[in-house]
Amino acid sequence: MERIGFIGLGTMGQVMAQRLMAAGYPLSVWNRTRDKAEPLIQAGAKWAASAREAANASDIVITMVTDSAASEAVICGPDGVLAGAHPGLTLIDSGSIEPEMSYSIAERAKAKGVAMLDAPVSGGPKVAAEGRLGIMVGGPQETFQACEPLLKQLGSMVLYVGGNGKGTTVKLIANLIMGVAIQAAAESLVLAAKAGIDPQVIIDITSLPGTGPQTGAMATRGPRMMQHNFYPPHFSTDNMHKDLSGALRLAEKFGVSLPTASAAREMLRAVKSQGNGRIDSSAVVTVLEAMANTTIGSQPGSV
Numbered sequence: 617m618e619r620i621g622f623i624g625l626g627t628m629g630q631v632m633a634q635r636l637m638a639a640g641y642p643l644s645v646w647n648r649t650r651d652k653a654e655p656l657i658q659a660g661a662k663w664a665a666s667a668r669e670a671a672n673a674s675d676i677v678i679t680m681v682t683d684s685a686a687s688e689a690v691i692c693g694p695d696g697v698l699a700g701a702h703p704g705l706t707l708i709d710s711g712s713i714e715p716e717m718s719y720s721i722a723e724r725a726k727a728k729g730v731a732m733l734d735a736p737v738s739g740g741p742k743v744a745a746e747g748r749l750g751i752m753v754g755g756p757q758e759t760f761q762a763c764e765p766l767l768k769q770l771g772s773m774v775l776y777v778g779g780n781g782k783g784t785t786v787k788l789i790a791n792l793i794m795g796v797a798i799q800a801a802a803e804s805l806v807l808a809a810k811a812g813i814d815p816q817v818i819i820d821i822t823s824l825p826g827t828g829p830q831t832g833a834m835a836t837r838g839p840r841m842m843q844h845n846f847y848p849p850h851f852s853t854d855n856m857h858k859d860l861s862g863a864l865r866l867a868e869k870f871g872v873s874l875p876t877a878s879a880a881r882e883m884l885r886a887v888k889s890q891g892n893g894r895i896d897s898s899a900v901v902t903v904l905e906a907m908a909n910t911t912i913g914s915q916p917g918s919v
């Protein structure tokens with residue numbers, strides 16, 4: 617089995633790395649904050665002193681960090697993956713980053729003889745733990761084919777979508793739906809409260825499989841909104857704001873108008889400007905509650 621280097625052990629990386637270990641892949645791990653690596657080290661992963669060292673000890677390196685700047689730092693920085701490149705090394709960047717940055721990193725990797733895939737994922741930590749992620753992959757097709765068995769340990773749908781940068785493009789477009797759907801779920805719960813309807817009734821009635829209003833956004837975020845349970849985040853406000861901003865930049869580039877995505881991004885900006893970027897993006901409900909002068913659920917204000 618290929619030796620895997622795993623860089624970035626946050627909410628998603630932690631679970632994805634655990635899954636690869638459980639499948640028997642030998643793992644070297646690095647995270648900026650070492651503490652987060654402890655559970656994996658306890659389970660038998662090797663600690664690498666840097667991303668560079670992890671690359672040196674691996675056949676395939678997976679990076680799963682926050683955004684474009686973070687991916688560039690851990691891959692292209694002085695102690696990054698490319699500094700530890702060796703012949704035959706493959707790089708898979710799974711962060712949801714800007715397509716232009718992903719393409720640029722792939723070019724820099726190619727110059728070092730490293731083939732790169734952009735392979736961002738859909739689905740949260742629970743889905744990742746069950747190996748049911750959606751994975752959209754850009755990069756050289758032969759590299760995709762070589763890495764497909766590994767990616768299938770993490771995802772139940774692994775789609776090749778084109779050259780470098782295409783995986784991250786698909787991710788931004790797909791996640792736009794989630795960003796808007798969370799906002800729509802929050803709006804319906806606040807309206808229910810104002811109209812004298814128990815918001816739980818809305819969660820229940822929209823949970824029926826196959827009906828039009830049914831959405832994963834309500835199923836996963838509705839209960840959090842009711843409980844004001846925003847930490848630890850399922851998907852942070854900062855990250856959702858980043859993804860909608862990426863989708864809006866893409867729309868700007870192609871001259872496409874995205875009115876509801878723009879509105880959803882503004883609500884996330886409001887949560888961020890209250891100093892709450894690190895809590896779950898379902899906290900947009902608190903801004904709506906303030907706007908409507910109401911509260912939903914049983915624990916208002918317990919952020």
Ligand SMILES: NC(=O)c1ccc[n+]([C@@H]2O[C@H](COP(=O)([O-])OP(=O)(O)OC[C@H]3O[C@@H](n4cnc5c(N)ncnc54)[C@H](OP(=O)(O)O)[C@@H]3O)[C@@H](O)[C@H]2O)c1
Nearest residue numbers: 624625626627628648649681682686711712739740850851
């Ligand atoms: N959470 C989800 O449900 C979900 C679902 C699909 C896709 N995604 C995407 O997956 C990626 C990771 O998300 P996440 O939820 O796992 O985020 P997270 O919990 O915030 O973890 C972020 C990771 O990036 C590292 N990092 C950030 N900036 C860095 C830098 N400059 N240098 C080195 N490391 C850095 C963090 O290190 P520290 O531990 O030191 O802070 C941490 O390991 C994001 O692009 C996100 O949009 C997330």
